Amino acid sequence: MVVPGGRDEPARGPRRGSRRALPGGAVTFVFTDIEGSTRLVKALRERYAQVLAGHRRLVRAAVAACGGHEVDTQGDAFFAVFASARQAVLCALEIQRALAARDWPGGAEVRVRIGVHTGQAVPAGGGYTGLAVHRAARICAAARGGQVLVSQPTRDLIEDEEEGEGLGFALVDAGEHQLKDLDRPVRLFQLAAAGLDPGSSRAGWMAGGSAAGGVHGFAAVRTSFVGRAGPARELAVLLGQHQLVTVTGPGGSGKTRLACEVAGQVAGRFADGVWLVELAPVQDPGQVAVVVAAALGVREQPGVPAAGTLARVLARQQLLVVLDNCEHVLGAAAGLCAELVAACDDLRVLATSREALRVAGEARYRLGPLAVPDPGDLADAVTAEAVVLFADRARQADAHFTLDDRTGPEVARLVARLDGMPLAIELAAARAEALGLGQLLGRLEDRFALLAGGDRLAPPRQRSLAAAVEWSYQLLDEPERRAFRAVSVFPGPFTLDGAEAVAGTGAVLAVLRLVDCSLLVPPRTGPDGQPRYVMLETLRAYGARLRAEAGEPDTAAAALAGYALRVAEEAAAGLQSRVGEVAAARWLDAEDATVRHVLAWAIARDAALAVRLADALVWWWLLRGRLAGQYRLLSEVAGRAEPGSEGWYIIQCWLGWAANFAADAAGALDHFGAVRDAVADHGPSRVLVDALNGRSVVLLNMGRLAEGAEDARRSLATARELGYLAGEGLALNALATTVQQSGDNDGAIQLIRQQQLITGMPGTIARSGYQVVIVALSEAGDLAGAGSACTAALAWCRNTGDLFNLPWMLMAMADLDVRAGRFQDAAAHLRDGLQIVMRTGDVWHVGNGLSSCGWLCAATGRYAEAATLRAAEAVHFRQQGIAGWSPGEARREEAALAKIRQALGPARFRAAEERGAAMSLDTAAEYALMLTAPAPEPAAAGSGLGGLSARERELVTLVAQGRTNAQIAAQLYISVRTVGSHLDRIRDKTGARRRADLTRLALAEGLV
């Protein structure tokens, strides 16, 4: 990017029209820059100018709205200055929100990186001089697209200025960064706010392909964090020593809040980031691993349980997973943690739970209450954590609330009475204005007296919380109580629309009131951009109890079920329309917890509802790469449906698809065949079309071309007769594939052209249609045409977060680049694709990546590498019978092989092949990543392995071969702890942090 101004030369003049004088002294700089603009130019061509102009307008409007001055603009980079640090950060936030809300031409994704820094600078010649300008530009360069990084001086200034006020954003510790041209690493903070969560939308970051470091899935917090310095420090230390740390304590004691805070503080230690996984909405222990995989963006793999795929993918990563609310699925959470911890040495889990998980090696941290004032020494009361929390929350309700000689002692007594329980304190503080402190204390005392009689066995902290909850609830009027009970049925975040659906029209006012009373968390923006409310788990449990006692559970649950079905069916319709697809998919992402909960509820109680709901959700599952993992759930739905009913047929077809994606071709044929046999004689029907389509695709996969074509033709005719558009789209796809595979490229393209005219079919089918076109065009020799088709499809896949088609497109693009001699582009696409499939655990496409990389190496004269990759691919795929080559590919392979053999001679060829055959799949993938790196990688370029002892080199070799610390310890007859400390030393010496980095170092030095 362009850096105007700087140490010596003044920056260029301001844009014409800006007449205000530039501020001087300590000012805050904002630098912005479009990520991957070169690629965007290539993809968009003439439309890029339009995108650039739109982006400029948007940035300028944000700078002006936040009172900033534009200093310079060059290309896609902006440089602005602000007198106030807070306004500068708000401007950055505004820019990101405006960018995210915008639809760009050609479905392009415009991701902007932003750096913010405060320092002394001198206005000169319409620009600025000073080191601070340089540093701000460097911070910008360190950010990923969509991310805002803020320097420590800026953050400190904002914290001082805004003490205790609701900022509307948070600055989360993003760890230390080594910026170019600076000697020492600097600590940076990542902006987190509603509507801005770079990387937290799993489909978003995977499709965007940006690095996975940073924080993911944590909602922006709008309230201040109080005290807990000691526990935070102790937890940070424990996380350095133990792989699993569990924070335990009663509900409402602040476990989740503390865990999230600690996660933010230690994020810089984890090259692959920190991830929040919320287990509260998960009822079925069997879904725990599935939910964790979905949150981490790990795709379910054919025939492998989700836990197994997670273990494989996370084994080379360095990351922290916060597993929140484990208590109700304790056994499953414990089992998963045990499996992951054993397989992944650099994984840390920070769990919150009422009870410990009881996994070997777990460190349990019992979270105590907030510090309450010493009754004998009220002088220090105002600094006690519990008092600070109360005062802060009371000020939210009443801006005039202050702690003084009168209120101080009262608050001190109150928080002591509440046993320092944060949730109880928040509930009480929310009523401080309405009741006054005296009354508040009196009424709470009454409630305590009542409750203490009821349950003497419960520990005091739980009793005090229960009293506060009940007291707060009793203060509501009847409509508000009804709304509280009703919305407590939501397992996760909900919209006002949702609240009205379960609590009746007019619930909106009650919801707002519940927020005021701290019975609901203030709204946060979900993946679809809609604000959503959340009820803390402790309060939800109380609501459920009240519903049970009031005999209401069925009405609220039934209303929730009706609501979930409406959401799912409207979204399903959106997924079938071109314009509504993105919004519909994000809507379901946001309602994930609710639809999952209702599906489980329906399976137990209402078979017809379960069938309709599952049928509405499948396209979304497919889009997000989650269909294969739903086989068990779909089987349960099928088990509840009347055999031979319409619903049963529908679910059988979906079971067929799930089996197909789980690589169970025979199982898939059984499901589709059963439906076809049952309905074939009853005239045309949608389920007949679905069954025939499914069969034809599976048959084609099995190489039974003629039979597949026959079913596709029948299905096409039936779909047309019925006007069943989605069925017609899929049939055309299947037919085009058979036509292409039998050598008629033009015919295949014609069929897909017809298909693309259908507007009412899921985008996933249309994008799969592109696959056929790309293959047909390139087999026909039209590489340019195939390239444009692939570019368009790739942008579309990224835009929709289509994990089903995206990896295929990336590998295809890389291959087209190789054929066209665009070797640098090929390497970039390959790398991009490999990084995505390694993070999502998509084994199949790792195989494709290895062959593409082999062809790239062969084309660029790296024959030994080509032979190595080819051998690795053969061992893990072709020799396993997992994947083969099409006739075209096989011919290409023969030619490449001959060239490689000749160039290397027999001995070197054999050595290169042996090297590849000995590589594990993941090592081979790292090898391909190394070979496609644009420049020598920082780790490899640094000290390399030169400074290591022979023992240390041996250890690196074993790591590169994919061994865990325990396996290495066993092999070398040393303790696991010794292996750990050796590795720490190796990391210090080499600068390589992740096992993946160590692997590439070892590969670069030929150790594996």
Ligand SMILES: Nc1ncnc2c1ncn2[C@@H]1O[C@H](COP(=O)(O)OP(=O)(O)O)[C@@H](O)[C@H]1O
């Ligand atoms: N140290 C703290 N500073 C500010 N608020 C806190 C703190 N600890 C807890 N809270 C607030 O108290 C409430 C309950 O905390 P939470 O973390 O949800 O409890 P738990 O997970 O133990 O059930 C939340 O609203 C939370 O934001």
Ligand SMILES: [Mg+2]
């Ligand atoms: Mg919690």
